[in-house]
Amino acid sequence: xxxxxxxxxxxxxxxxxxxxxxxxxxxxxxxxxxxxxxxxxxxxxxxxxxxxxxxxxxxxxxxxxxxxxxxxxxxxxxxxxxxxxxxxxxxxxxxxxxxxxxxxxxxxxxxxxxxxxxxxxxxxxxxxxxxxxxxxxxxxxxxxxxxxxxxxxxxxxxxxxxxxxxxxxxxxxxxxxxxxxxxxxxxxxxxxxxxxxxxxxxxxxxxxxxxxxxxxxxxxxxxxxxxxxxxxxxxxxxxxxxxxxxxxxxxxxxxxxxxxxxxxxxxxxxxxxxxxxxxxxxxxxxxxxxxxx
Amino acid sequence: xxxxxxxxxxxxxxxxxxxxxxxxxxxxxxxxxxxxxxxxxxxxxxxxxxxxxxxxxxxxxxxxxxxxxxxxxxxxxxxxxxxxxxxxxxxxxxxxxxxxxxxxxxxxxxxxxxxxxxxxxxxxxxxxxxxxxxxxxxxxxxxxxxxxxxxxxxxxxxxxxxxxxxxxxxxxxxxxxxxxxxxxxxxxxxxxxxxxxxxxxxxxxxxxxxxxxxxxxxxxxxxxxxxxxxxxxxxxxxxxxxxxxxxxxxxxxxxxxxxxxxxxxxxxxxxxxxxxxxxxxxxxxxxxxxxxxxxxxxxxxxxxxxxxxxxxxxxxxxxxxxxxxxxxxxx
Amino acid sequence: xxxxxxxxxxxxxxxxxxxxxxxxxxxxxxxxxxxxxxxxxxxxxxxxxxxxxxxxxxxxxxxxxxxxxxxxxxxxxxxxxxxxxxxxxxxxxxxxxxxxxxxxxxxxxxxxxxxxxxxxxxxxxxxxxxxxxxxxxxxxxxxxxxxxxxxxxxxxxxxxxxxxxxxxxxxxxxxxxxxxxxxxxxxxxxxxxxxxxxxxxxxxxxxxxxxxxxxxxxxxxxxxxxxxxxxxxxxxxxxxxxxxxxxxxx
Numbered sequence: 103x104x105x106x107x108x109x110x111x112x113x114x115x116x117x118x119x120x121x122x123x124x125x126x127x128x129x130x131x132x133x134x135x136x137x138x139x140x141x142x143x144x145x146x147x148x149x150x151x152x153x154x155x156x157x158x159x160x161x162x163x164x165x166x167x168x169x170x171x172x173x174x175x176x177x178x179x180x181x182x183x184x185x186x187x188x189x190x191x192x193x194x195x196x197x198x199x200x201x202x203x204x205x206x207x208x209x210x211x212x213x214x215x216x217x218x219x220x221x222x223x224x225x226x227x228x229x230x231x232x233x234x235x236x237x238x239x240x241x242x243x244x245x246x247x248x249x250x251x252x253x254x255x256x257x258x259x260x261x262x263x264x265x266x267x268x269x270x271x272x273x274x275x276x277x278x279x280x281x282x283x284x285x286x287x288x289x290x291x292x293x294x295x296x297x298x299x300x301x302x303x304x305x306x307x308x309x310x311x312x313x314x315x316x317x318x319x320x321x322x323x324x325x326x327x328x329x330x331x332x333x334x335x336x337x338x339x340x341x342x343x344x345x346x347x348x349x350x351x352x353x354x355x356x357x358x359x360x361x362x363x364x365x366x367x368x369x370x371x372x373x374x375x376x377x378x379x380x381x382x383x384x385x386x387x388x389x390x391x392x393x394x395x
Numbered sequence: 396x397x398x399x400x401x402x403x404x405x406x407x408x409x410x411x412x413x414x415x416x417x418x419x420x421x422x423x424x425x426x427x428x429x430x431x432x433x434x435x436x437x438x439x440x441x442x443x444x445x446x447x448x449x450x451x452x453x454x455x456x457x458x459x460x461x462x463x464x465x466x467x468x469x470x471x472x473x474x475x476x477x478x479x480x481x482x483x484x485x486x487x488x489x490x491x492x493x494x495x496x497x498x499x500x501x502x503x504x505x506x507x508x509x510x511x512x513x514x515x516x517x518x519x520x521x522x523x524x525x526x527x528x529x530x531x532x533x534x535x536x537x538x539x540x541x542x543x544x545x546x547x548x549x550x551x552x553x554x555x556x557x558x559x560x561x562x563x564x565x566x567x568x569x570x571x572x573x574x575x576x577x578x579x580x581x582x583x584x585x586x587x588x589x590x591x592x593x594x595x596x597x598x599x600x601x602x603x604x605x606x607x608x609x610x611x612x613x614x615x616x617x618x619x620x621x622x623x624x625x626x627x628x629x630x631x632x633x634x635x636x637x638x639x640x641x642x643x644x645x646x647x648x649x650x651x652x653x654x655x656x657x658x659x660x661x662x663x664x665x666x667x668x669x670x671x672x673x674x675x676x677x678x679x680x681x682x683x684x685x686x687x688x689x690x691x692x693x694x695x696x697x698x699x700x701x702x703x704x705x706x707x708x709x710x711x712x713x714x715x716x717x718x719x720x721x722x723x724x725x726x
Numbered sequence: 727x728x729x730x731x732x733x734x735x736x737x738x739x740x741x742x743x744x745x746x747x748x749x750x751x752x753x754x755x756x757x758x759x760x761x762x763x764x765x766x767x768x769x770x771x772x773x774x775x776x777x778x779x780x781x782x783x784x785x786x787x788x789x790x791x792x793x794x795x796x797x798x799x800x801x802x803x804x805x806x807x808x809x810x811x812x813x814x815x816x817x818x819x820x821x822x823x824x825x826x827x828x829x830x831x832x833x834x835x836x837x838x839x840x841x842x843x844x845x846x847x848x849x850x851x852x853x854x855x856x857x858x859x860x861x862x863x864x865x866x867x868x869x870x871x872x873x874x875x876x877x878x879x880x881x882x883x884x885x886x887x888x889x890x891x892x893x894x895x896x897x898x899x900x901x902x903x904x905x906x907x908x909x910x911x912x913x914x915x916x917x918x919x920x921x922x923x924x925x926x927x928x929x930x931x932x933x934x935x936x937x938x939x940x941x942x943x944x945x946x947x948x949x950x951x952x953x954x955x956x957x958x959x960x961x962x963x964x965x966x967x968x969x970x971x972x973x974x975x976x
Binding site: 141188191192195199200201203204205207208209211212215216218219331334335338342368369371372375376378379382383386387 | 445451499502503505506507509510511513514515517518521522525526645648649652656682684685687688689691692695696699
Binding site for chain 3: 577578580581582583584585586588589591592593595596597598599600601602603604606607610
């Protein structure tokens, strides 16, 4: 393999890693939006919260694997509490989208400040578990095992999500609710419980991504800034509530980011927003969106 | 006449309090008031969009930042640039930014509008961070001279004097807020409210919805730019995190909500509550935002109309009780 | 020169593949009250929305006052003198009845971008708005927000909002939808009074309303004009009866 090709492949896998993480965050966000009509501005905060949980669990138990299980579950539980006691309340106030946006904005602020209060503003290191350290040679190219692990982990989660959505009764209800909310609630299904489940799973997935990202990026208060904004871009561009859109756009953004940094380092962060601004201006519902919210 | 007398009394009280404040409170507190006035102007300019046009902007920092950078760069590069032109040019630059973005902004509403403005705000933030040879990156632009206010033949007021700068800021902010208040009372201001309620109907009544919205974006941007310019004059340094960070966009939203969405003067009250509260909390803890964030959630959930409505509700209840009591006396 | 104020020529519209209008030729004479009727799914509402500029026609022309206005935006049509009401009440719900009507009056007087005068200082606007409110018997509710009005009064406001720009042609989309018998009765009176000397096109389900208001009727069926005529001609036409009973037209 020539060095140039190798660079391209490395950059592509790099982009894929980030794209997969982004998908884990964005898919929960888009599902929540599709079902409940809420654009959860606090979604990325759950990603960050989980990374801190991970750091804490590793500090206590010295095991990344236990953290990989416990931190997302803890995050999911926080998500369920937020849904049950805050979001459900604001939806009843009838402020419309502005109410949801404002409440979740408040939650995001509080989580980010709470994190700083508890763990301080400095960076915390989470070590890659020994079994995932080092490089592996794939087709004549050396690549960090941990990044491949992230891609694998994301695929497993994606598979599980697809299974739930397409092979179970609950998944059927969720999909139906995304396409027509009123119809499903008219069928006598306990929608509040389904909402709670979806919100819990969405935050759990963001939590998994947070744990996976922790050893790569270190844990600090600004951890979720980039992925959070990128996840909004994914939801908006991919189409509010569209899972297919989330997959496609996440992977695209991952690559855009990765190659952008390679070729136009100064403008790379701008590309994402420029992309979103263009799409929104000409296709306000996104590429795969069906409904105008 | 009654209304006229009431307004007159309110103005007299306001001028007396605002005039006496720096002499009673001392320099530190006076500076807090400068911040408050600037922030109130900024929040009211955003409120033109949120309460009157019915769109939630997550990128208002863009206009604030354009205003602040315009002032800083003008004063840095052009020696002896006068004060008022710097202020006005900053407003115009921000208004122009609103006008430039308006062809895209007028096409969307709701969540899409919030996201589009967020995107533009972040674009500006990143651009200013990356083009450090112009903006100084995260260090920002600093070390420019603050020009005095020259009134030919009368006086030259030194803006580095805290008290003088305080009076200058108050005058600018009061004029700005009054112009915006007047605007909401004009025919165009009415059309804007109509767009908030039912933009399709406004279209069918023969108004150009998109042009009208473009005007309001420019106007709102102009006053946000003026607020940014005041910030630049006050702080003497303009950096990306100071004027373009996404929190700069979120903060006035909190002020509007806490004060009272859907009202004109609510955001001013909200600005006061936020700034004073923060100033008080900062004495005890570094994490003032945690408290304001919690307060914000509580307001959204329990006082969705903000403190103005809370106050009006209390007044109404008080009046009702007085009425009931007087009836009982009669009976 | 024909006396028609509104004409459509071979109008086509399809909604994501579904053909809704398949060559509509409609003619509305100046000064008449013209009703468009037809069974459900005949394309009445679509025709209405194409004429009033909500949708652009796929093919064909809309001619208003001798000018081709196909694809014109609503505000342009309004300025040319076309007004419309909505089937689902669509006023400015947080504004008072007075402010609602004033919105139309301002536009009629060409005050659309004025931001240098207080609107309540514009004496002639206030006077004119009061006149309109009095005419529709809403002057006592002038300070009441639109969404706090009774259903009947809210519908009256809806129709008068369409008239408030003083259009030459007013298009009414099921103005009596959802009304009780009594409310319908007074609505018909109001419409008759307001449209005196004007041209009106009405889409309506309620045949009593149609026959008591219209001078001429166009029957729409399967996206085409089935029949045109005076009310008693239409009443007795076999094709029309068949269309409504569902065994014609196939």
